[in-house]
Amino acid sequence: MSADVRFMKGNEAIAEAAIRAGLQGYFGYPITPQSEIVEYLAIEEPKHDYVLLQAESEVASANMVYGGAAAGARVMTSTSSPGFSLMQEGVSYIACAQLPCLFVNVARGGPGLGTIQASQGDYFQAVKGGGHGDYRLIVLAPNSVQEMVDYCILGFELADQYRTPALVLTDGSIGQMMEKVVLPPPIAYKPNKPWATTGKPQDRERNAITSLYIESEEMEAVNNELQAKYKAISENEVRYEGYNLDDAEVVLVAYGVTSRVCRKVVDLGRDNGMKVGLLRPQTLWPYPTAAISELADESRVKLFMSVEMSAGQMVEDVRLAVEGRKPVHFYGRTGGIIPTPEEIINAIKAQL
Amino acid sequence: MTAREGYKVVAKRPSTLLDKRMHYCPGCFHSTVHKLMMELVEEMEIQDKIVGVCPVGCSVFAYEYMNIDMQEAAHGRAAAVATGVKRMLPDKLVFSYQGDGDLAAIGTAETIHACNRGENFTFIFINNGIYGMTGGQMAPTTLEGQRTSTSPYGRDVAKVGYPLRMAEMVANFEGVAYSQRVTCTNPAETRRCKRAIKKAFEMQMKGLGTTFIEVASNCPSGWKCTPEESVTWIEDKMLPYFPLGVFKDVTKKEKKAEA
Numbered sequence: 057m058s059a060d061v062r063f064m065k066g067n068e069a070i071a072e073a074a075i076r077a078g079l080q081g082y083f084g085y086p087i088t089p090q091s092e093i094v095e096y097l098a099i100e101e102p103k104h105d106y107v108l109l110q111a112e113s114e115v116a117s118a119n120m121v122y123g124g125a126a127a128g129a130r131v132m133t134s135t136s137s138p139g140f141s142l143m144q145e146g147v148s149y150i151a152c153a154q155l156p157c158l159f160v161n162v163a164r165g166g167p168g169l170g171t172i173q174a175s176q177g178d179y180f181q182a183v184k185g186g187g188h189g190d191y192r193l194i195v196l197a198p199n200s201v202q203e204m205v206d207y208c209i210l211g212f213e214l215a216d217q218y219r220t221p222a223l224v225l226t227d228g229s230i231g232q233m234m235e236k237v238v239l240p241p242p243i244a245y246k247p248n249k250p251w252a253t254t255g256k257p258q259d260r261e262r263n264a265i266t267s268l269y270i271e272s273e274e275m276e277a278v279n280n281e282l283q284a285k286y287k288a289i290s291e292n293e294v295r296y297e298g299y300n301l302d303d304a305e306v307v308l309v310a311y312g313v314t315s316r317v318c319r320k321v322v323d324l325g326r327d328n329g330m331k332v333g334l335l336r337p338q339t340l341w342p343y344p345t346a347a348i349s350e351l352a353d354e355s356r357v358k359l360f361m362s363v364e365m366s367a368g369q370m371v372e373d374v375r376l377a378v379e380g381r382k383p384v385h386f387y388g389r390t391g392g393i394i395p396t397p398e399e400i401i402n403a404i405k406a407q408l
Numbered sequence: 409m410t411a412r413e414g415y416k417v418v419a420k421r422p423s424t425l426l427d428k429r430m431h432y433c434p435g436c437f438h439s440t441v442h443k444l445m446m447e448l449v450e451e452m453e454i455q456d457k458i459v460g461v462c463p464v465g466c467s468v469f470a471y472e473y474m475n476i477d478m479q480e481a482a483h484g485r486a487a488a489v490a491t492g493v494k495r496m497l498p499d500k501l502v503f504s505y506q507g508d509g510d511l512a513a514i515g516t517a518e519t520i521h522a523c524n525r526g527e528n529f530t531f532i533f534i535n536n537g538i539y540g541m542t543g544g545q546m547a548p549t550t551l552e553g554q555r556t557s558t559s560p561y562g563r564d565v566a567k568v569g570y571p572l573r574m575a576e577m578v579a580n581f582e583g584v585a586y587s588q589r590v591t592c593t594n595p596a597e598t599r600r601c602k603r604a605i606k607k608a609f610e611m612q613m614k615g616l617g618t619t620f621i622e623v624a625s626n627c628p629s630g631w632k633c634t635p636e637e638s639v640t641w642i643e644d645k646m647l648p649y650f651p652l653g654v655f656k657d658v659t660k661k662e663k664k665a666e667a
Contacts, residue, residue, distance in 0.1 A: 080496060081492065081496050083491075083492065107495045107496065111521075112517055112521035113517060115485070115488075116485070116517065117488075119481065119482060119485035119489050119492070119518070120488050120492035122481070122482075122485075122488075122489050123461065123479060123481075123489035123491060123493040123494075123496070124493065125492075126479045126489075126492075127459065127493045127496040128496070131492070131496070145485075149481075153480075253459050253477035253478065254459070254477065254497060254500070255456045255459055255476075255477055255497075255500050256455055256456055256475070258455075258456070262471075262474075262476055262478070263477045263478075264471040264472075264477070264479070264480070265478070265479040265480065268468060268469075
């Protein structure tokens with residue numbers, strides 16, 4: 057059988073990937089620049105078994121995801137930055153109640169109502185919390201339409217494997233761009249969730265899904281359980297990609313759409329005699345801290361530069377990994393402006 | 409349970425209600441409504457078919473007492489959570505159990521939109537006109553002039569608006585199949601409350617739409633009175649503003665149409 061190759065928009069690709077991953081419920085609220093996800097699912101709905109519901113708000117859709125996930129179904133929502141802020145309440149409850157589900161944030165520029173243009177300004181919100189309490193999200197950062205497909209499916213799988221919410225953090229440029237994608241065949245999803253609230257049969261205790269632990273000792277025990285899970289995820293699920301790192305003296309760190317620009321920077325730099333390499337985190341949490349730390353130990357490496365479409369967020373994690381051994385610089389643009397290779401080259405030159 | 413010689417069992421804890429000491433204050437209707445609901449689960453043999461969603465408020469621990477599968481929702485979001493459950497498990501009987509702060513203040517949007525969509529689950533709405541769990545603050549259903557810890561001189565409607573009549577409000581939505589206000593102030597009203605919940609469950613099983621049971625309830629601790637005085641307060645103060653009765657019943661309409 058020949059491969060299922062299509063030319064698709066990022067947002068449509070993630071919707072198609074969700075269907076192929078065995079999506080059972082989608083709950084969402086329209087917001088630019090990700091509305092094609094819900095629109096695509098609405099068009100495709102009659103051909104499939106999933107439930108699609110347009111909620112009254114992002115607050116409601118996140119909590120519908122809570123209910124659907126706790127009922128044992130493969131469920132998701134998608135939104136863009138202001139909407140993801142509204143979902144943070146639900147995200148925190150879902151993390152504590154240990155419910156597998158997928159969030160997609162096709163980020164736009166902020167703060168506030170901001171712009172509908174692409175941005176990476178939601179990094180802190182995605183990897184440092186966003187909601188209240190000690191929790192983590194598995195954060196996957198695609199840099200192509202193909203990876204929108206791959207990480208959507210991976211997100212669902214990791215969520216189930218660890219009983220935790222996963223987030224695909226992408227941005228308006230990848231959501232809106234069209235590229236070739238190879239679609240995997242649909243999977244027959246068979247949930248195995250004995251903890252789900254599906255109606256108590258005679259032969260098991262009742263299932264209760266909660267994030268309420270009023271006794272301090274009990275709450276700490278739950279936190280310890282969560283932290284043990286996060287430790288396992290940190291040990292097993294770090295994903296990153298290196299490009300020309302073997303002899304790099306300048307290490308760029310960039311994710312998502314910015315990493316595509318930085319590949320060009322590496323090529324341009326090398327054409328001009330600068331030994332530039334790129335480390336691209338594919339998981340933003342867990343973060344490739346060890347890989348960056350190893351590079352910081354290499355004597356040939358002169359400096360690191362985090363390139364972001366933000367005012368400087370991921371750069372803090374680069375600094376934490378480098379631990380002062382090498383200079384860590386930052387170059388970024390905001391407001392939806394994608395930095396050009398030339399301006400990044402100039403930023404590197406200014407530090408050499 | 410067997411009756412002692414010479415005695416006849418007239419009331420007992422249903423097997424579906426766990427044998428635990430409840431955290432509810434003495435005289436609170438929460439424990440009464442919990443018992444009525446779990447009696448129904450036992451009598452209707454629906455333990456394996458029912459999934460409940462409890463709120464933030466006094467009944468936040470309802471899942472500790474009801475021996476059924478349950479979810480604990482964020483404050484005000486029970487209707488959204490119940491929507492997620494029912495949409496994923498359409499063959500199950502789903503209910504949300506919420507207080508007035510949860511359902512009629514922070515969760516008003518979720519309540520109204522679930523009702524308007526005709527979400528096929530049952531709301532059990534315990535309206536005691538006060539925030540019990542947080543220590544007796546003003547609720548959206550606090551009566552005019554009623555003293556609470558945040559309306560110490562009595563609710564001033566010119567300043568904070570009027571108590572919300574939810575059962576009447578949701579009856580206006582096309583998606584709502586049944587809306588009734590009941591109470592548990594005496595055995596007859598308590599039996600009526602149970603019949604109302606049973607009817608709501610049966611209508612849900614038929615897929616008729618949203619069913620909404622509001623219980624005019626009490627809060628002896630928050631109202632700073634005895635349980636007995638709280639019953640008198642409901643009868644004298646609450647019920648004139650929150651009248652008992654059926655505000656919508658689509659099965660009645662059908663009967664009329666036939667006739």
